[in-house]
Amino acid sequence: MSNRGGSRLPGVGDEREERIVLHVDMDCFYASCERLREPALHGEPVVVGMGYEEGEEHGAVATASYEAREHGVESAQAIGKALERLPQKPEDDSTDAGSDDGDEGGNDADESEETEAAGYYRPVDIEFYKSVSTDVRAILHDCADTVREVSIDEAYLDVTDRTAWNVAEGFARHVKNRIEREVGVTASVGVAPNMSAAKIASDHDKPDGLVVVEPGTTREFLAPLDVAEIHGIGPVTARTLREMGIETAGDLADADLRVLADRFGERGRELYHRARGDDDRRVTPTGRPKSLSRESAFTDPTTDSEEKRTRVNTLAEAVAERARDRNAMYRTIGVKVVTPPFDVHTRARSISGPVDDPELVEEVALDLLAEFDDDTVRKVGVRVSNLQFTESDQTSLDGFDAPKPTENRPRPSQSRDESMPSNSSESNLDSDSTAGAESTDEADERNGEEEPSRDGQVSLTDF
DNA sequence: TCTGGGGTCCTAGGACCC
DNA sequence: TCTGGGGTCCTAGGACCC
Numbered sequence: 054m055s056n057r058g059g060s061r062l063p064g065v066g067d068e069r070e071e072r073i074v075l076h077v078d079m080d081c082f083y084a085s086c087e088r089l090r091e092p093a094l095h096g097e098p099v100v101v102g103m104g105y106e107e108g109e110e111h112g113a114v115a116t117a118s119y120e121a122r123e124h125g126v127e128s129a130q131a132i133g134k135a136l137e138r139l140p141q142k143p144e145d146d147s148t149d150a151g152s153d154d155g156d157e158g159g160n161d162a163d164e165s166e167e168t169e170a171a172g173y174y175r176p177v178d179i180e181f182y183k184s185v186s187t188d189v190r191a192i193l194h195d196c197a198d199t200v201r202e203v204s205i206d207e208a209y210l211d212v213t214d215r216t217a218w219n220v221a222e223g224f225a226r227h228v229k230n231r232i233e234r235e236v237g238v239t240a241s242v243g244v245a246p247n248m249s250a251a252k253i254a255s256d257h258d259k260p261d262g263l264v265v266v267e268p269g270t271t272r273e274f275l276a277p278l279d280v281a282e283i284h285g286i287g288p289v290t291a292r293t294l295r296e297m298g299i300e301t302a303g304d305l306a307d308a309d310l311r312v313l314a315d316r317f318g319e320r321g322r323e324l325y326h327r328a329r330g331d332d333d334r335r336v337t338p339t340g341r342p343k344s345l346s347r348e349s350a351f352t353d354p355t356t357d358s359e360e361k362r363t364r365v366n367t368l369a370e371a372v373a374e375r376a377r378d379r380n381a382m383y384r385t386i387g388v389k390v391v392t393p394p395f396d397v398h399t400r401a402r403s404i405s406g407p408v409d410d411p412e413l414v415e416e417v418a419l420d421l422l423a424e425f426d427d428d429t430v431r432k433v434g435v436r437v438s439n440l441q442f443t444e445s446d447q448t449s450l451d452g453f454d455a456p457k458p459t460e461n462r463p464r465p466s467q468s469r470d471e472s473m474p475s476n477s478s479e480s481n482l483d484s485d486s487t488a489g490a491e492s493t494d495e496a497d498e499r500n501g502e503e504e505p506s507r508d509g510q511v512s513l514t515d516f
Numbered sequence: 517t518c519t520g521g522g523g524t525c526c527t528a529g530g531a532c533c534c
Numbered sequence: 535t536c537t538g539g540g541g542t543c544c545t546a547g548g549a550c551c552c
Contacts, residue, residue, distance in 0.1 A: 104520050113520045128552095129517070204523090204552045287550045320526075320549090348521060385544090395519070399546060434521085 071268040073221055074336060075210040075228065076243040076251035077193060080260045082206035083116035085238040086182045087175050098124060098139055098172035102132045104350075105176050110136060111352070112176075119260055121172050132174075142171035179205075188236045196228050202339045209248055211336035222265045229263060245271060247332035252284050271330025276303030283327050290317070290324075302328040341442055345381065346389075347371045348434025354393055358426045361433060362419055368435040369418045373411035376437055380444075382407035383437035386417040390425045391432035400424065407441040 079085065083101040088094045098121035105112030110133045117126040117135070124139040186205045193200050197210035216224040225242045232240050241262035243254025250271045254264040266274045275283075280302055281291040293316065299305050305313075305328035313321035326332065347368045355361065365388065376383055387401030400421040404413075418435045 102520095111520095115520085127517085129519075131517085131519070134517085207552070285550070289549060318527075343524070344522095346522065350520065387545090391519095393518095397547075401545060403544065431519085432521095436522095 071213075071218070071246045072211060072335070073213045073216060073218065074245055074248055074251040075197070075212055075225055076245075076248070076255040077208050077210065077228065077232075078241050078243075078255040079189065079206035080239045080241055081116045081118050082186075082238065083177060083182055084118040084121075086178075086185045087173075088118075089185065089237050090181070094173055096120065097142075098126070098170065100126055100132075100135055100139065100172050100174045101177055102135075102174060103177045105132050105174065107174070107176065115177050124170055124172070126172070136174075139170060139172040141174050144173070185236060185238065189232055189238070189240075192228070192231050192235060196224075196231070199336050199338060201336050209251065209336045218267060222263070225263055225265065229261075247271070247330070248334055248336060249284055249327045249332035250275065250330055253278065253282055256282070272306060275328060275330055276301065276306065278302045280305055280328070283324060285320070285324055285327065290320075293317075306330075341440070342379070342381070343440060344436055344438035345372055345375050345379070345383075345440070346434055346436035347375065348389060348432060350391075350432040351430065354429045354431040356427070356429050361422060361425070361430055365418050365422050365433050365435060366415055368433065369415040370411060372435045372437055373409075373414045376440075377409055377411075379442070381437075381440045381442055382409045383414075384408070384439035384441070385437065386414050386421075387436045387438065388418050388421045389432075389434035389436065390422070390428070390430055391434075392425075392428050393431055395431075398425070401436075401438070403439065407439070 081099075084094075084099040087099055087101060097118075099118040100114055100121050101116045102112040103115040112132045114126060114128055114130045114132065114135050117128065121135075121139055126135045126139050182205060190200070190202060190208070193202075193208055193210055196215065197212045198214060199211040201209040203209065210228075212221075212224065221244050225244045229240055229242050232238065239261045241255045241259050243251040243257065243262075243264050243266070245251040245254050245266040246268045250266050253275065254266050255262065257264045278301060279291075280286050280294050280299060281288075283302060283305070286294070294300070294305065297308075297312075297316070299308055305325060308325065310322065310325050313325050315321070317324065349364060349368060351360070351364070384405075384407045385401050385403040387399055390398045390400075392398065402417055402421060404417075414435065414437065422433070
């Protein structure tokens with residue numbers, strides 16, 4: 054996404070004033086959430102593992118608290134590895150002041166000398182984190198007219214109309230303080246004239262940080278940073294850039310645009326501009342999802358086609374249900390098959406009109422899977438895309454509400470009129486005003502031709 | 517890094533149309 | 535038919551993000 058549909062050419066229209074963009078990034082969010090309901094974890098190393106269950110060793114680190122990181126625990130690390138570096142703290146139920154989180158205990162009592170550091174391991178409880186996130190979002194929407202939620206723990210705010218540069222730091226501090234006071238978790242905030250720089254700024258002083266990059270200073274702020282810190286430069290691009298002798302954002306800013314465009318196409322141009330502190334994307338409200346998927350890995354890679362089929366069937370059901378929950382119909386059904394070492398294959402089939410048809414999802418998914426009958430498979434997924442939403446939708450981003458009844462946290466309580474009815478007419482103003490094209494407010498959905506497309510990568514939240 | 521789950525965007529080739 | 539140019543849609547894969 055960048056400058057096609059919504060954004061304008063630089064210099065066109067009223068746009069020349071500097072925007073004031075905040076990037077708000079929760080600090081090790083999952084771990085902070087665990088501390089919220091289990092205050093004894095404050096100051097302790099906390100590891101939240103996905104696919105992890107108590108007493109087990111499989112799964113991967115979703116988030117590690119800073120205390121845990123000091124022992125070498127990192128995001129996306131295998132739990133087994135994390136346990137090597139930071140053993141699990143034996144937990145006895147007795148000392149546990151009744152934190153309502155009734156675990157099951159039992160697994161302690163193991164041998165081991167309790168001398169060295171040990172940490173608390175918890176499985177991901179995404180519903181609980183969502184409920185915390187909802188509270189944070191309410192504050193953000195209260196502080197800005199335009200909020201783009203990027204994920205459960207991250208958002209951009211355009212606050213140009215709410216503050217001014219000479220007091221922007223105070224404004225940002227106010228946002229931070231409200232989050233901490235009203236929800237009880239900390240955030241790092243970056244303030245800059247554009248999204249790209251704000252993102253990097255929020256990361257710059259990470260736990261509990263506040264970094265302001267004033268207009269006119271973005272380029273010098275970025276110059277010394279490693280290219281990999283630029284959003285959109287991952288391991289592959291970073292390596293290529295290094296081979297070209299480009300190591301810092303400053304190097305990239307000084308590079309030859311034509312060379313970059315040659316090597317990386319349109320992306321090269323974009324990254325070049327980002328490195329120079331130029332980014333004309335406007336903050337636009339979070340839109341509807343373009344695809345929905347479920348995937349799951351086998352404990353051990355399998356060749357058993359019945360096992361694959363069974364798994365795909367389950368996933369197909371789950372995806373169809375997810376789509377129905379979100380009032381989404383789909384025109385494309387696809388599967389993803391991952392074979393060792395980590396080769397990702399996708400197959401997809403489009404049908405003539407959008408449907409809501411769970412049986413069809415299963416049927417098509419199984420049919421597409423058949424091609425891989427003889428392969429060893431480590432992971433399968435099912436996805437629907439080419440979505441079309443029925444009017445009633447809304448429900449913002451995470452369809453599943455049902456925040457658990459853990460309501461003793463202070464709750465800002467005005468999220469209602471903010472996020473619910475807004476979308477249908479207002480959001481279009483923002484994203485579409487220049488493209489004089491369609492306007493029936495559902496119609497602009499499809500011009501972006503989403504695509505099944507593939508992902509592949511991995512890495513986890515936290516940052 | 518041996519690897520979990522959920523997404524987004526971009527590119528390239530082929531089919532098909534005028 | 536072999537001859538361009540232009541456009542759209544679909545599929546598959548790659549890279550990236552949290």
